[in-house]
Amino acid sequence: MTQELTKKLLQEKFPTREAITTEIINLQAILNLPKSTEAFMSDIHGEFAAFDHVLRNASGNIKIKIEDLFNGRLTSKNQQELAFLVYYPSQRLKIIKKNFAQAEDLRQWYLDTFAQLLELLKYCSTKYTRSKVRKALAPEFVYITEELLYGDFASTDKQNYYAQITTDIINLKSADQFIIALCHTIQRLVVDHLHVVGDIYDRGPHPDKIMDRLMKHHSVDLQWGNHDILWLGAAAGSPLCVANLLRICARYNNLAIVEDAYGINLRHLSLLAEKYYQDNPCFAPKLNPQEPKPSNAELSQINKIHQAIAIIQFKLEGQAIDRRPEFKMQDRKMLEKLDKHQQKITLNGQSYPIVHGCFQTVDYQHPYQLLPQEQTVITQLTQAFVHSDKLRRHMDFFMQKGSMYLVYNNNLLVHGCVPVDEQGNFEGLTINHHLYCGKELFDLLEDNLRSSYADSHQSTDLATDLLWYLWTGPVSPLFGKRAMTTFERYFIADANTHFEKPNSYYQLRHQSQFITKVLHEFGITDKTGHLINGHTPVKKGHSPIMADGKMLVIDGGFAEAYHQTTGIGGYTLLYNSYGLQLVTHQPFTTREQAIKQLSDIVSTKRVVEQEVARKTVAETDIGKQLKQQIQQLEELLATE
Incomplete structure (x- = not known):
């Protein structure tokens, strides 16, 4: 796109000096937000149930946020119940509602759950602009959710106002739909972007369901396996x-x-x-x-x-x-x-x-x-x-x-x-x-x-x-x-x-100097760069972290066929503003058992790399794009 065309498009989008300055202020502010969370998965091999569960629990991240927020206020059992409600809201609601013989008890549970989910949603949305959070909300509940999410509940002037909103949600029989919408928004916000590093197909029975799920995902890229x-x-x-x-x-x-x-x-x-x-x-x-x-x-x-x-x-x-x-x-x-x-x-x-x-x-x-x-x-x-x-x-x-x-x-x-x-x-x-x-x-x-x-x-x-x-x-x-x-x-x-002789890459990738050479070949000269692989299941007793932390292998064996070799049910990787964390998952049983018995995939996290200071949007690829937009807007402003 030529500079003249870019300038023309910007002028059409921001026709006044006030519109330009407002956008510059907005973009500059976004650059200072903490970097959002990326999740990495690989070698899913048709294992839809395990993949879906890890996606729903955000590689164990949702449970950690619940613990951070509600420790000392909710028991471990109540925290687990809340976590599974977020993972599987439709299914868990059917089970939970059977436990209430009295309508008033169910009504109180709804009110308590609204409060907990809204508090959790607010906690998960702190890294984002209100505009981005709004886009993640269910359209039919945007107004209601924003009123309750950003409301001043300490103000006596609006206490009856907020109480009436929650009461009407229940009276109009929209409580279940509201809870489901909140849970799906939390799932969406906890992980902002998903990378699948190859091999969705073969071995397991449902790669088509995985593809259907990914096609509905808000932000994803795929590397071909x-x-x-x-x-x-x-x-x-x-x-x-x-x-x-x-x-x-x-x-x-x-x-x-x-x-x-x-x-x-x-x-x-x-x-x-x-x-x-x-x-x-x-x-x-x-x-x-x-x-x-x-x-x-x-x-x-x-x-x-x-x-x-x-x-x-x-x-x-x-x-x-x-x-x-x-x-x-x-x-x-x-x-x-x-x-x-x-x-x-x-x-x-x-x-x-x-x-x-x-x-x-x-x-x-x-x-x-x-x-x-x-x-x-x-x-x-x-x-x-x-x-x-x-x-x-x-x-x-x-x-x-x-x-x-x-x-x-x-x-x-x-x-x-x-x-x-x-x-x-x-x-x-x-x-x-x-x-x-x-x-x-x-x-x-x-x-x-x-x-x-x-x-x-x-x-x-x-x-x-x-x-x-x-x-x-x-x-x-x-x-x-x-x-x-x-x-x-x-x-x-x-x-x-x-015997299938592997390429020498698989021996050399243990060496930091070699990984640096590969990263340079693909244009990565920053010392904080990493190479992330799937493809080769990490055997029992072997570390997925190599080359002084520059090389990460995240094929831990989602597929049932690999569990005996790896001894685990897969790795995922999380990259947030605090650094890189490798998550180890135990083999998944069945979705039905997980929902009924609240049996989560037991996950352990290992810090691969920790940032000295929290990484901001300004230090990401999106940040580079925003800086270019700011520069273009400033040039446009200079001609006004």
Whole structure:
């Protein structure tokens, strides 16, 4: 935008000298407010109930504010009851109201609860302007809430006025709606902005519900994770991404998300699977003990689908590797390494027996050629993903709010890694005779992803093939390993062949000097900068805080599949005016149990970094924007 156009727009918005000076005063004042709270989450993997609970309790922050405010006035039990009312107002109101036999007792509870919630709301809103708080209030209760929130209850002149308002709320049977509105506003104000550092999809059963929840969130950004890329790729028309996605869903007994949530018919895939495959113990789905066990017939169907789509995947991968020699993945063409009888495979000069093979549709002479029925099935499935309205809405939101990386308030948010060699030199990918590495690699991959998504009719162009590369490529920032040994884990018993060598980044990220180098590559030179990762679950006994506090890994394992490895139920990170706090969450049970028994996720907080003086809005990215606006307004004022 040119300076002349900017000036013209400002003149239209602030036509008088008084309007300009009022806005300057307003913006200058905002710069002195405390920095609002950011929350960071990653690797949610479809675990909606746990994600939703952490969002509702603001990573334990709401409970802490209740303790700060009401210690000495409310018992621990009453504080817990108030906290859960804020988390789940609709559900808790139904339970609470059953405990009152007398209408007058319920009326008094309403009056007491109004007072407590209003006091808590006022406490949570101290970092914001009245204008911002007003925008967070439920529209139908804005006037009433502001009168009660900012009222002078010590004044005898207005005591009857305030009493009449609260009495009428109850008499007009609006008490429940008013409480629900107050609770939702408190949830909104405690955390001002949410960062999700990748992997909303796969493993758990309800990524679609997570996306619906995020689309209603007041302020959020998303960094794409490797599992998210499969769904973006499927919506962009990549058969390779579709095959990988369906294989993972079958592996974790999550095909319902494809059929029920996104309306994609798997009948033709099921018929293909039934025609060519038998039950195979290697392809039995992993079951969640908390979910109902499928029938034997359902397990058999999933098993066969799992095999069918895995073989289609391996064939498509061979085709893509031949199509893209620049990917340097020739060693991952696995089907051609099988012997003629498909009983043995030769890797790096060593022969291994095949266990639980299922290569009925693989032609020894042309191993990567799809059968006509396989081609028809994967084409139909790809088109179904492209044309799923609900998936398109979710992926449009992903594209609107998402990115390969984000620099925000001196923090670099990256899901996986920044690929480097053993010496810490940036590694890259050569496309059209140009080597892309470091930040330039991220920008290339994001540009291609956006291009592929915008034109979902291409399935074998470079941009779409790069989506699959992001999932599994040797220098993919989202994968972070040299090779994905899916084939070996299915068909070779020797565990040595299963090893996936991680990028050297994961060793070097413990060193402060290396993290400083990475931050500089992305334009962060401030000494207070941090690099925030997800992707790799932090194992028991390992610290998520590395490189003298510059490196933070917040994948603590939301997914049930990772709980045994991590020993916890996930990490979240909070960044407020006082500094950075890492929050550890215990595994979530069920939403119903939490609401009924007031069983919160037990959270412990660890201070990562504490500010000497409280950080203000002036020291944030928003503050920089406000300073620019002030400068423009002052220049406009000088011409008046």
